[in-house]
Amino acid sequence: MPETIEAIFKKHGRTSDELIPILQDVQKEFGYIAQESLKKISRYLKLSENLVFGVASFYTQFRFTEPGKHAVKVCLGTACHVRGGSTLLDTLERGLGISCGETTEDRRFDLERVACLGCCALSPVVQIDRDIYSRMSVNRLTELLKKYE
Amino acid sequence: MTKEKKLSITIDNRKVAVKPNITILQAAREHNIYIPSLCTLEPLPSYGACRLCIVEVDGLRGFPTSCTTPVDDGMVVRTDTAEIRTLRQEVLKLLLSEHPASCLFCTEHDECKDYQGTIRKVGVTTGCRYCPNDSLCELQTITEKIGLTETSYPVYYRGFPVEKSDPFYDRDYNLCILCGRCVRVCNDIRMNGTLSFKERGKQTTIGAALDRTHLDAGCEFCGACVSVCPTGALSTKVSKWYGKPDGETKTTCVYCPVGCELLLQIKNNETIDVFPNYDSTIDQGLLCVKGRFAIPEYVASPERLATPQRMTPLGYEDISWDDAIDEAAEKLSGINPEDVLIVVSPQLTNEDLFVAERFARELIGTDQIMSVLITDMREETVSFLNLASASSPFNVIDTADTILTIGFDSTYGFTPIGIKIKKAAKAGVNLTTLSVHESNLDIVSGETFQMNVTKWPALLDSIMGKMPGNGKGTKLKPLNKVVVIGAEVIFSPKRGAVFEKIVEMKDRFGWKVIVAHPYTNLMGLLAMGAFPGIKRGEIVSDGTKSTGPAVEDPLSAMDLARHRKVVYLIGEVPFENLPECDFLIYQNALSVKSTRKPDLVLPSSLFTELSGTIISAEGRILPIRKATDPYGKSMPDWQIISKISEKIKSGALKYSSISAIQTDIKKQVKSLSDVKKRLEFRKISAKTSGKGRTGKRLSDPKSSRKPWEEKYRGIALKDVVSGMLVIEERRRHE
CATH class of the missing domain: 3.40.30.10 (Glutaredoxin)
Structure with a gap:
């Protein structure tokens, strides 16, 4: 049972330098960055979803679709x-x-x-x-x- | 000015004195020394991306970029040596390796400019026009200045489809050179964050998350990215192929009471585009979608009325102005004041309203000057006016420590206010948002309340109670508290109770209020006295503490159910609850689709075609400047009214120029004479009449709960400007 995204947030501060650590934790927990997660991360860090996506898409380690088996x-x-x-x-x-x-x-x-x-x-x-x-x-x-x- | 110690530096063998803490590029620009740059964007900090601004500096290794190197005393800089030129050419070649270069390097390049640009298939010698930015392009200018005449690299064409699905502007990222200006303007100046760099390396593109459309990604369609793009990658849909404008006119936007400065782009006597003025002290160039994109299509609408028309049994016939004026005068002369209703639009200029008011009171002899805000605000008209006239200047947000927004969203309007709030919130100011639907400010707010309007008064009570400094005996420093109220509350049938709470916050707890309402020249309308029960100039404060006018609820004072002989609409369309009449005079710029067909149609000029002034929500008197000739045979509203008056009673209201009206306004509205000062307004209070409600009650508010939409002179923008239809739908679904 994956832990909720809110539980992940609790481990991180609300500053923009926490973006990549949060993305890594979300990816690890859910296997990918879902649209829903993108929105929640954006709200939590007060950054636009587009900016969060821009950062995440720079790195190949992050994916935005549910991984296969x-x-x-x-x-x-x-x-x-x-x-x-x-x-x-x-x-x-x-x-x-x-x-x-x-x-x-x-x-x-x-x-x-x-x-x-x-x-x-x-x-x-x-x-x-x-x-x-x-x-x-x-x-x-x-x-x-x-x-x- | 305080004496700043100037530094002495040498640029290209010229000794110049410059301010400290600026970059070499800024210093060179101040002294008109040209250094090419594609990525700098004042007032944002240096970016250092394009590498074109490299210079040589004695004592510094290599070729530093002048946009990131600060000046130092005694510095010796060379901006244009043979070595730099070769390097810049190489940098530019690399930049252009992903940019189609046929407009830059073509053997017919020089001749081509003399040929006529055309998109028609006709037998004329034409030049190529494959890029909408041709002849307006910074890249072209820089290529010319750097002296690059050919490139040795093959151009890699990325083959992106042109993105046309969003309203107002198209995006062809094949032309993009990734300078990053649009991303920075969107995030750092507009505080919006629709654009960002996606992917990396060769795959890098600019856009919104997950291939969403800009509309879905929260774009405000402010067009800031289009303005700063140095290439043709971003282009305005309507003015894309017009080429270079012939001229520019600075004027004021008339779509809302913020009063943003506009730079109208004129070509062939037409308004083709509108640019923001980043030096404006009112809006800092932060236009919204309406000012930036919704003007050219409105003023050049196919619905524009070109000639006066008269209703005949066979339909409308075009008539001459003389006949039209005669007909209007005949219907209005000697009429019983109670049989006529004059309706003015709060989006007219002060001059129009002044003449209309004199026409109603002096010539017709009626106090009943109707405007749409009375039927919009209904029983709450007086409390709405009370709040609107007590509205604070927008810069109170800059010094606020607590901000509360109620039903306010600045995505598609009031952007200068919205961006101020976002900046304050990012700087740590306590922001609370209260709305029915999600607001664009929610993302930066500390606390967000989303609930039905009926629950707002109770919530406002608790907010008032919680505020530090409200309790008795506490000796806290008074807080700078600002409340901004928007369309969701103004157009809610339950606004009355919320207004009451806001008045309490204002009067008891010292909150400053900003009312984001759509009635552009509401303050001008009140100052000119074009409102029942308010005399000319009565509400403009002369600095003394004297109280303002007491106004009877206009809805009950004005018996709107009673049949009239003549209804005269000035810049307004027939709206709900307008009384029935025998003869309807419709004076406006665009034709109207209403069930009650006007009997006489008089074509008015629009604000790009005339001069005048308006009074903004902040109490500033702002100029409207004529940019093009009037459309067809149309005339400014004041001129039409003046001509009708002349026919009714010679010499009564004879005005032949705008300056004559302005002189009269200064004479009659004393407190308006000092134009430089911001106007303060007196408090408007409610007066209860002994008579009680006269006439029949108007239809129940529930039946008139049509959602509010953006209008200008009574015509919904979505009906005239194609892109606004999409915007309006988006605004309502959220």
Whole structure:
């Protein structure tokens, strides 16, 4: 049961320098910054919603749509790129019918690209939730996705 | 002025004396030395974003930006060396790498300016007009001054669709150079916060949260962003393709009693656009949507009346002024004063009202000068006038320590007051907002009450009780308390009880009151005596403590249910509760769609076409200046009334010029002669007549609970100005 946004506010002061810490806590608790949260943060800090959004959209760590059940991250760092990371991404985009940064309609998967996961020796790498899958191929990836409901 | 020690600096081998604590850029501008800059925006602090204002300073490493470097004694600055020029050209090239540059670098560039701009498909030699800002563009000027004639980078066209869904202005962010002026003006000067930078790097755009429209994001449509944009990214819908205006006329806005200064932009004898005057002491250039965007469409409306018209069995026929004046005079001469009702608009000028008042009292012999505020305010007319005439100047907000707003919202009107309140609240002043619907001030208020008007009096009681310094015997310093009342209370049928409480707050507890009502020249109307029971000049205080007029409730004094022979509407449309009549004279600027068709139509000129004065809510006498010729055969209202009078009784009200009227006003309304001073008004009190209510009671207030809408001379702005329709809908749904 997520704690309420009001409980998060209690931990922070009402000055504008608390904006990013509040956004981080809200994102952590709810998984994303909902329109409703945006409005409440705006009221709490007396900043306009547009300004709050402007700050939040600068950072890729904040998202404004409800995340899917599983987060799929494809590494496109140098090593993964050289060994076909972008082919994996293409496959996923086609297979899931979404583009990078979107969520499937059935809310099962989120698709994102990352710059490096720090295990270049195992490239190309795909991360699903907290698990790292190394030396991926298109075939293995298609099989793998079926395991995630 | 106190003697400030001046600093001596050298700019481009010129020794100049400058004030301390200013930047090199400011110093150079003071001495007319040109340094290009695209991001500076006075009076906001330096931003240092565009990097075009780089200079060389002896002893400083590299090329500091002159907008962020303060002057120092003995500084040696060079603004235009070969090296700086090369650097600036490079900076500008990078800036332009995301800006379509065909208007800047084209082989036909110089010839093109001589060609005619046209959007018609006809056989004339034309120049390109693909950007509404062509020839008004700061980017063009700077490119020329920096001497850039070609660019070596390919232009990256971002391909954003042009955003046209919002009223009043379009946004083409393909032309945006992200200088940040609009974001800063919206957040820091207008205190509104609709615009912000979104995303980052190459993806950066400007706009509202989550791809909302500006309307949904809380935009006030003040147009400040459009005014400061150095490119053609933001452009006013109505005047987009007009090009450079021929002239500018400074005048006063007539849409509300704040009296903001306007800079009318004139082209080909037409008002094409309106700019704010940031140097204005009245409004600081903080216009609202009405002043900024709702004027050109109103004065050039297709509904404008061009010639006098007479109703015939076959419909209206155009007639000459002579015939029209003859007809009006014939109906009005020798008429029994009780058989005629003269209706004036509180949005007329002082001169119009003065002539109308003399016409009614001296020529017709009636005291019954009707105006729409009597039927709007009904039984509370006198208490409304009492509050409005005791209204304080707006700068009391700057020194207030407690502010209470009641039913007040400044999104689409009274923005100079709203922004003052927002600034005060941000600086820590205790702000309480009380309203039925959400107010735009709620976001900065300390306490917000949202409830039905019926519960307000009780709440006001508790607020009065809670205030420190109200209790007996306490020796607290008197607080500077300001209450601002807005449309939600003024147009509520339950206003009576709230008015009573506010009067109590004012009289017993020393609250200063600001009434944000829509009757532009209400104070002028009262000062000229164009109101039953108030004589000319009677309410203007001469500095003594003498009491003002006691007024009988005009609604019962004026028997509105009684049938009249003639009703003469001056700058007003037929409204609810207007008596029935045999002959209706309609003198106004726009045609009217009413069930009772006027028998005689007299076309009036509008405020952009005439000179005069109005008295603002603060008691300032403000000038209206003529910017264009009258539309069609229209004439100023005073001139029409004067001509009719001449026909009825020669020499009675003969005025041939506005200055003749002004001389007469000064003679007859003594206290008005000192124009520079802010006028103070005497208290208007209620007088109960022994007669009691005469005639039939008017229809019950409940039936006339039509929501209030923005009007000018009786015509709703939403019916004339297309964008105001959207604004009006938004205002009502909230």
